[in-house]
Amino acid sequence: MEGFYLDPHVHTSEVSGCGKVPAAEVVRLYRGAGCDAIVITDHYYDGYFQRQGDIPWKEKVERYRRGYCAAREEGERAGLRVLFGQELRFLGHPNDFLVYGLDEQDLIDNPELYRLSGPDFLTLAHEKGAIVFQAHPFRTPPCAPSNPAYIDGVEVYNGHPDHNSRNPLAQEFADTCGKLQISGSDFHQPHHLARGGVILPRLPEDGKDFAAMLRAGEVTRLVRT
Numbered sequence: 001m002e003g004f005y006l007d008p009h010v011h012t013s014e015v016s017g018c019g020k021v022p023a024a025e026v027v028r029l030y031r032g033a034g035c036d037a038i039v040i041t042d043h044y045y046d047g048y049f050q051r052q053g054d055i056p057w058k059e060k061v062e063r064y065r066r067g068y069c070a071a072r073e074e075g076e077r078a079g080l081r082v083l084f085g086q087e088l089r090f091l092g093h094p095n096d097f098l099v100y101g102l103d104e105q106d107l108i109d110n111p112e113l114y115r116l117s118g119p120d121f122l123t124l125a126h127e128k129g130a131i132v133f134q135a136h137p138f139r140t141p142p143c144a145p146s147n148p149a150y151i152d153g154v155e156v157y158n159g160h161p162d163h164n165s166r167n168p169l170a171q172e173f174a175d176t177c178g179k180l181q182i183s184g185s186d187f188h189q190p191h192h193l194a195r196g197g198v199i200l201p202r203l204p205e206d207g208k209d210f211a212a213m214l215r216a217g218e219v220t221r222l223v224r225t
Helices: 022-030 047-049 056-064 066-078 104-109 118-127 165-175 205-214
Strands: 003-011 039-040 081-088 096-100 131-135 153-158 179-183 194-202 223-225
Touching: 003 022, 003 081, 003 096, 022 039, 039 066, 039 165, 047 056, 056 066, 056 104, 066 081, 081 205, 096 153, 096 205, 104 153, 118 131, 131 179, 131 205, 153 165, 165 179, 179 194, 179 205, 179 223
Parallel strands: 003 039, 039 081, 131 153, 153 179
Antiparallel strands: 003 194, 081 096, 096 131, 194 223
């Protein structure tokens, strides 16, 4: 495969309640599948942080990063680049958004991002050099396409085999709105492995570098399996 294969939509059992594979094993599986890099996008929403109890927000962020940190440590041993991202869900809305380019300090300095409106969050994300994609916008039930003004791009292919993400509709939506496009596996279990991704001309250094590459249109191909 020419270029570098990165899966930008991966969950760990340490943080995502629906994730069934520990972070270190996620890395080993992806390295065995020939992947060059992954982005850990564990679920960021009110329920997760409320379950952490009455502790300082900084400690909640540290707990939220457990899956990523474990994956990064194993990735350094295994030769797999691991980046930090989020799958964000706002209060009172069923849609999910893949966010690339927010680092640990950004999350500490801006608590409870799920309480923001879509426009306010996009403004903050851009100020931090981040980029926002709507994940599986036509998955049923109950997702729906967002206002295109409030997103940078669309996950036009979601490889999760246990959901009907209606990917052709997502592709049409992105094409019609002229939005950036990504593909991701939405990995939660072993049989979700490497079912989507992007091909890049080089490996990004970190999440902010990946966001810059996406914004510059450096994706050379989408992986659809």
